[in-house]
Each structure stands twice: as structure tokens, then as C-alpha cells.
Amino acid sequence: MHTNIVKNHSIKLISCMSAYLISAASLAQPYDAGEQGRFVIAGYGDVKYEESDLLDSSAFSARFVPIFLFSLNDKMHVEAETEISLNEAGETEVELEYADIHYFLTDTTTVTVGKFLLPFGQFSANFHPSWINRTPWTPGIYGSHGSAQAMTPLLPILSDVGIAVQQTFFFTSQQKIFLDLYVTNGARAEAHNDGDEIIEDHAEDEEVVDEHTEAFPEVEFAATSGDNNKNKAFGGRIAYAFLPAIEIGASYYTAKYDEEERLSITAQGMDINVIGSRYLIRGEYILTETDGLEEADEHAEETINAFKRNGWYLQGVLQAGQIWPQLGGTELVVEYAKTNKFAKAKRWVAGLNYWLDPRSVIKFSYEETDIEEGDGDQRLAVQYSYGF
Amino acid sequence: MKKLHLLSVLLLTLGGGLITLFTQAIAAEVGSGAEIINNNCARCHNSRPVQEFSTQEWSVILPHMREKAHLTGQETETVMDFFKTLSGGPVKNVADVATMPVMDGGALMKKFGCQGCHSFNGKGGALGPALDNVVAQRGGEFVMKKLTDPQFNNPSSAMPKMPLTSAQINVLVGFLGKK
Numbered sequence: 001m002h003t004n005i006v007k008n009h010s011i012k013l014i015s016c017m018s019a020y021l022i023s024a025a026s027l028a029q030p031y032d033a034g035e036q037g038r039f040v041i042a043g044y045g046d047v048k049y050e051e052s053d054l055l056d057s058s059a060f061s062a063r064f065v066p067i068f069l070f071s072l073n074d075k076m077h078v079e080a081e082t083e084i085s086l087n088e089a090g091e092t093e094v095e096l097e098y099a100d101i102h103y104f105l106t107d108t109t110t111v112t113v114g115k116f117l118l119p120f121g122q123f124s125a126n127f128h129p130s131w132i133n134r135t136p137w138t139p140g141i142y143g144s145h146g147s148a149q150a151m152t153p154l155l156p157i158l159s160d161v162g163i164a165v166q167q168t169f170f171f172t173s174q175q176k177i178f179l180d181l182y183v184t185n186g187a188r189a190e191a192h193n194d195g196d197e198i199i200e201d202h203a204e205d206e207e208v209v210d211e212h213t214e215a216f217p218e219v220e221f222a223a224t225s226g227d228n229n230k231n232k233a234f235g236g237r238i239a240y241a242f243l244p245a246i247e248i249g250a251s252y253y254t255a256k257y258d259e260e261e262r263l264s265i266t267a268q269g270m271d272i273n274v275i276g277s278r279y280l281i282r283g284e285y286i287l288t289e290t291d292g293l294e295e296a297d298e299h300a301e302e303t304i305n306a307f308k309r310n311g312w313y314l315q316g317v318l319q320a321g322q323i324w325p326q327l328g329g330t331e332l333v334v335e336y337a338k339t340n341k342f343a344k345a346k347r348w349v350a351g352l353n354y355w356l357d358p359r360s361v362i363k364f365s366y367e368e369t370d371i372e373e374g375d376g377d378q379r380l381a382v383q384y385s386y387g388f
Numbered sequence: 389m390k391k392l393h394l395l396s397v398l399l400l401t402l403g404g405g406l407i408t409l410f411t412q413a414i415a416a417e418v419g420s421g422a423e424i425i426n427n428n429c430a431r432c433h434n435s436r437p438v439q440e441f442s443t444q445e446w447s448v449i450l451p452h453m454r455e456k457a458h459l460t461g462q463e464t465e466t467v468m469d470f471f472k473t474l475s476g477g478p479v480k481n482v483a484d485v486a487t488m489p490v491m492d493g494g495a496l497m498k499k500f501g502c503q504g505c506h507s508f509n510g511k512g513g514a515l516g517p518a519l520d521n522v523v524a525q526r527g528g529e530f531v532m533k534k535l536t537d538p539q540f541n542n543p544s545s546a547m548p549k550m551p552l553t554s555a556q557i558n559v560l561v562g563f564l565g566k567k
Contacts, residue, residue, distance in 0.1 A: 035472070037444030042452075069448050077451040102451065107461040110454075122432075126456065132433040168458040173419040174427060178458040241458075243427040244514065275431055277514055321542065329544040355544035358434035387433075 036071070043067040043081070044359075046130040046385035054150050054377035062086060065097070065129070077102045098159055110166040115223055118158035119166075119180035119237045120251040121269045121284045128157055131387035134280070135365050137379075139313040140337030140347045141286050150369040150377035152343035154286045154311050155267060158253070160184035160223045160233065178239040178249075185226070186233025186255030187265055190218035217292035217307065219257050219265050231256035239271075247273040262304065263291035278322040283314040311339035321355075329355030333365070344372035359387035419463075421470020422504020425546075426513035428457045435515065435546030437539070438474045446471050470501060474548050491556070493563020500550050516547060523565035531561050 043066040051058040063085040070078040080099040087093050100114025117125040123142050127133055138144040143153035162184030169177040232255070239249030251269035256262070267288045274281040287310040294303045315335040321327040333351035351365035362384050369377040419427065429435040441449060447468060454464040497503060503512035506519045523531050533540055535557045538547035552560070 035443050035447060037442075037446075037448040040441075040445050040448040042449065067452075069452050071448040071451055077455070079452055102455050104451070104454070104461060112455070126432045129433075166455065166458065168460055170460055173423060173463075176458065241431075244430065247431065273431065277517075321544075325541065328542060355434070357539065358436050358544045358546060359440075387436075 038071055040069045041066055042069060042388060044129050044131045044385065044387040046136075046383055048136055048381055048383040050136070050379060050381040052377060052379045054375055059088075063130075075104050077104070108168045108170060112164040112166065113162075115159060115161045116164060116182075118160055118182060118184065118235065118253070119164070120155070120158050120235060120253050120267065121237070121271045121286070122247075122249065122273055122282065123284060124155075124157045124159070127282065129387065130383065130385035131359050131361060134315060134317050134331070134333045134353060134363075135335060135349050135351050135367075136363055136381040136383035136385075137349065137365070137367065139284070139315060139335060140345075140369075141284065141311040141313055141339060150371060150375070151337065151339060151345045151347055154288050154309055154339065156221050158221060160186065160221070161225060162232065174243045176241045176243065178241060179236065180238075181236040182234070184233045185223065186231065187219045187221050187257040188224075188228045189258050189263070190220040217257075217263070217265075217290045219290060228259050229256060229261050231261045235267075237269075245275055247271075263293065265290045278319050280317040280319075281315070282317075283312065285312040286310060307342060309339065309341050309343075311337065313337035315349075329353075329357075329361075331355065333363075343374075345376075346370050361385055419466075420501050420504050421467045421473075422501025423513060424459070424463050424467050424504075425470070426505045426515040428459060428463075429453075430515060430546060431457065434544055437546060438471050438548040443472055443475050473499065474550055491559070493559050496552075496556055496560055497563070500552075505547070519564055523561060528561045528565055531564060532557055535560060 043064075045062070045064045047060065047062045049058070049060050063083060065081060065083045067079065067081045072078060078101050081097040083093075083095045083097055085093050085095075096115060098114070098116045100112050100116040103111045103113075105111050119125050123139060128138065128142075130136070137149065138153070138157070140149070140151045141154045143149075143156040162182055164180060164182035167179040169179065171177075233253065234255070235251065235253035237249050237251040239247055241247040249269075249271045251267075251271070253267040253269075254264060256264045265288065267286060269284060269286045271284040272281070287308065290307045290309075291304050292307055294305045313335060314337075315333065318332045320330045320332055331353040333349065333353060335349040335351075336346070337349075338346045347367055347369040349365060349367040351363055353361050353363045355361045363382065365379075365381050365383070367377070367379045367381075425435060438446075450464050450468055453459065454461070459467075491499070497508070502508065502519065505513045505515040506517065507514065508519045512518075530541075534547075535550070535552055536554075538545050538549055
């Protein structure tokens with residue numbers, strides 16, 4: 001009886017596994033077995049040890065981020081990325097980072113539909129994977145999912161559902177202009193338990209730093225397959241690339257975020273990326289303008305107030321091993337980030353990275369955040385990250 | 389505020405339109421595969437060496453990077469062709485590589501796109517260092533080792549491992565040492 005059950009289970013297991021293996025094998029090897037592949041799993045993962053002064057804690061954390069790529073034919077390419085991580089409560093969290101299809105319309109035009117990383121600045125779409133990012137943290141002005149940081153970010157890593165068009169203007173193989181335009185569901189007012197989505201404006205007389213978030217309109221960017229209003233977010237990025245050394249971009253994002261479509265959030269960004277053979281310089285500037293309703297006294301009408309915030313970061317990486325060969329894959333990193341108004345803060349990051357090969361790195365990083373009205377933070381982290 | 393939004397939309401579309409007209413007038417030339425890698429693939433992350441993936445895998449990964457890097461379709465195809473050359477057909481088939489003819493140094497440099505990433509005689513890319521004095525400065529043995537296993541001294545090197553026979557490596561070292 002008992003052994004029967006065990007047998008039954010193992011038969012099930014074996015048949016499941018072989019079914020899986022057969023399907024995996026048939027996915028990996030298309031029937032015509034030519035040079036054109038069909039399916040690849042890529043992605044990245046990381047393990048981090050972090051000590052935080054503010055959180056008064058030290059912790060290990062781990063993530064696994066598989067990317068599924070399908071090439072359907074010359075014109076169609078499917079990509080999906082999920083992030084699997086353990087949260088503080090010990091639960092496994094799965095997040096859909098993107099899931100979209102590219103349609104290569106012409107030699108230089110690509111249409112993307114689905115959930116994708118918005119081409120706003122460089123960090124969200126291009127630098128955030130941990131084997132690419134030179135520090136274990138987001139650069140201050142961008143929010144991180146996962147570990148919360150002391151600095152109040154201007155924007156999260158933007159990923160949303162909609163349609164995007166990309167155009168490459170090809171002057172010479174070294175001079176190009178990249179244009180990206182998109183329409184997506186867009187931001188929403190952050191839901192509150194009492195159903196009241198409008199946050200009062202106390203910005204002027206605020207002293208306690210924790211309440212700056214209360215004074216400041218709370219806008220939720222996390223993507224959903226729905227929208228709270230008819231208005232869609234619209235935006236884009238235009239960049240000039242002088243390859244292989246320089247890329248400069250300007251980005252724009254705007255959306256009405258409340259149900260009545262009265263309040264909007266607008267973000268503008270500038271980014272620069274300088275690629276030397278021994279150094280890298282990356283920087284971004286963001287300006288956000290968020291409308292908030294000011295509930296006036298009984299007589300006057302409500303007025304709409306625009307809250308402006310801005311901030312920037314600049315990161316320098318020196319590939320020391322390219323200068324002193326005995327240092328191998330050693331890299332030195334310095335980063336400075338600053339936010340102004342409604343949560344003034346600045347952060348220094350210093351780091352030492354060691355590359356084991358072009359896609360795996362061990363990062364030793366230290367950061368110090370100063371918050372003008374509130375508690376700063378000091379963090380130390382060691383992260384091992386690998387792309388695959 | 390509203391006006392500003394409209395204005396930027398207008399400017400973006402107008403700018404886009406104008407530039408399209410422009411680019412249609414100039415039919416610019418696509419560089420070699422190595423040049424395209426040199427110009428584009430170290431912009432966001434360390435350039436990944438070709439030997440990490442099979443040709444079939446690259447054919448699925450490159451469209452992913454086409455979108456990220458804003459490559460044109462033609463550029464993507466050129467890189468794919470370069471990867472095929474580098475893998476020397478079925479790269480694991482040693483006999484295949486061994487029967488490739490020993491060519492002269494210049495022809496080998498061309499076939500494997502050295503100047504896509506290295507400058508030589510004043511021309512070429514900047515992803516790797518200039519090759520004019522490399523044998524004199526670092527010694528023939530170093531260059532030989534580098535060509536056999538580009539990652540031997542620098543684990544994060546973007547230089548691709550090429551299907552060169554030892555005879556071909558000798559020819560290349562001789563060629564680079566003559567300068």
C-alpha cells in the first residue's frame with residue numbers, strides 16, 4: 001500500500017519530468033534545427049548582504065530574475081522577465097517586470113505592445129539589472145523595489161502596459177538619433193483606506209519629515225491591466241548618440257492620475273552616458289511636477305497646486321584593471337545623488353567591484369545618506385551578481 | 389502647463405518627421421560586425437564575449453538587444469553574421485577549424501574584424517587598445533596567449549575567442565610584430 005503510493009508518486013514525477021524535459025528539448029531545438037533558434041532563457045540573479053544604520057539591521061537577500069526570449073520569426077520577438085525574490089516576511093514574491101512583443105516594422109522602426117519598461121532616462125530600461133548596475137542600490141532618485149532606501153525617490157523604475165514605437169535615425173554608423181514614444185495606462189492616485197484619494201497640502205508648514213509624503217500628493221505608478229480614468233500616460237525619449245562614446249537623452253512623461261482627470265503628474269528628464277575605454281560616467285536629472293488639491297476654507301474653492309521636485313545623480317566608474325593590469329577586473333565607483341524640495345537629501349556611494357568575468361561581479365559598497373529634516377542612513381553591502 | 393505638453397508633443401513629432409526626411413536622403417553605410425559591437429555593445433553593460441552563447445542562442449538574443457540598443461535590422465544581421473564567422477561554423481568541430489587555410493596576417497585581421505575593436509595603422513575601433521606596438525611592448529608570447537584565450541589575463545575582457553589555429557596565430561603575431 002505504502003510503497004504503491006510512493007511508486008505512484010515517482011511515476012508521476014518521472015512522467016512530469018520527462019514531459020518537461022521533452023518540451024524543453026523541443027523548445028531549444030526547433031524542428032528544422034537550422035541556425036535560427038527559437039527560445040532562450042537568460043536573466044540574472046544576485047545575493048546581497050546589507051547592513052543598514054537606519055533600519056538597525058543586517059540581512060542577506062537573494063533574487064532570481066529569469067528572462068524568457070522567443071524569436072517567432074524575423075519580425076516578431078517576445079520577451080518576458082519575472083523577478084522572484086524573498087521578502088522580509090519570508091514569502092516568495094513574484095513580479096512581472098515586463099512581458100511584451102516587439103514587431104520589427106521596418107529596418108529602423110520597432111513597435112512594442114504589452115508590459116514594458118518605459119524609456120524614461122536610462123536607469124529603468126537599461127541599467128537596473130544588477131549585473132549592469134555598478135552599485136547594489138538604485139541611484140537615489142529612482143525608487144527600488146525590494147529594500148527601501150532613506151532618500152525619497154522622484155520616480156520608481158517605470159514599467160507599464162501599453163504601446164510604444166521606437167525609431168532609429170541612422171546618420172552614420174557612429175551618429176544616430178533614437179526616438180521612443182509611448183502611450184500607457186499611466187499613474188493613479190495612491191489608494192487610501194478611507195477611499196479619499198486627495199491628500200491635503202501642508203507642505204509649507206511641515207516640519208516633521210515623515211509627513212512630507214503626506215503633504216506631497218501620492219501617486220502610484222505600479223502597472224495594472226486597467227486604468228482609473230480614460231486619460232492615458234504619454235511620453236517619450238529622444239537621444240543623440242555619438243558612438244561609441246556618448247549618448248545624451250531627454251525624456252518626458254505625463255499622465256492624469258486622479259479619477260476626475262484634473263490632476264496630472266509630469267516628469268522631465270535629462271540623461272548622459274559617457275563610455276570610455278577605462279571609465280564610465282552616467283548621470284540623470286529628473287524634474288517632476290505633481291498637482292495636488294488644496295482644500296481651502298469654507299468660502300474659497302479648492303485650488304490645484306503644482307508641487308515641483310527635482311534631483312539628479314552622477315556616477316563615475318574607473319576600470320582600474322585597464323590601467324594597472326595586475327588589478328584584473330577591479331573597478332572603483334563613486335556616485336553622488338541629490339534631491340531638492342519636499343525631502344531634501346544627498347547621498348554618497350563609494351564602491352569597489354571585482355569582475356569575475358564580463359557578467360559576474362562582486363560589489364563592495366558603502367553609502368551615506370544625509371536627509372535635511374530627518375534620519376539619514378549609512379549602509380554597507382556586499383553583492384554578488386551574475387547575468388546568465 | 390497644458391500648452392507646454394502640447395508643445396513638446398508637437399516638437400517631438402515635427403523633429404521626428406524632419407529627421408526621417410533627412411535620413412532618407414543619406415543612405416549611410418553599416419559598419420562591419422566587429423565595428424557595430426565596438427560602437428554599441430559596451431554602452432550599457434560589459435560587452436559579452438561571443439563564445440558565451442551558441443549561434444542559435446545568439447539568434448534569439450540579438451533581436452532583444454536590437455530593441456535595447458536601437459540597432460537597425462541590417463546592423464543586427466551583420467553582427468549575427470560576424471558571430472557565425474567567429475564560431476567558424478560548428479565551432480566544436482575541431483577538424484573544421486583545422487582545415488581552414490592559413491592566411492596572411494592582413495587577411496586574418498580582416499576576417500576576424502580586429503580593426504572593428506582595435507586601431508591599427510591609425511584606423512579602427514577603440515573598444516580594445518591599439519595593436520601597432522603590441523608585440524614590441526608586451527611580447528610575442530603574450531599576444532599568442534591572448535589570441536588563444538582572450539580572457540586569460542582579464543576575466544572581463546570583451547574580446548571574442550576566435551577559431552584560430554596555432555599556425556594562424558603565429559602568422560598574426562608575426563604580422564603584428566613586423567611593425
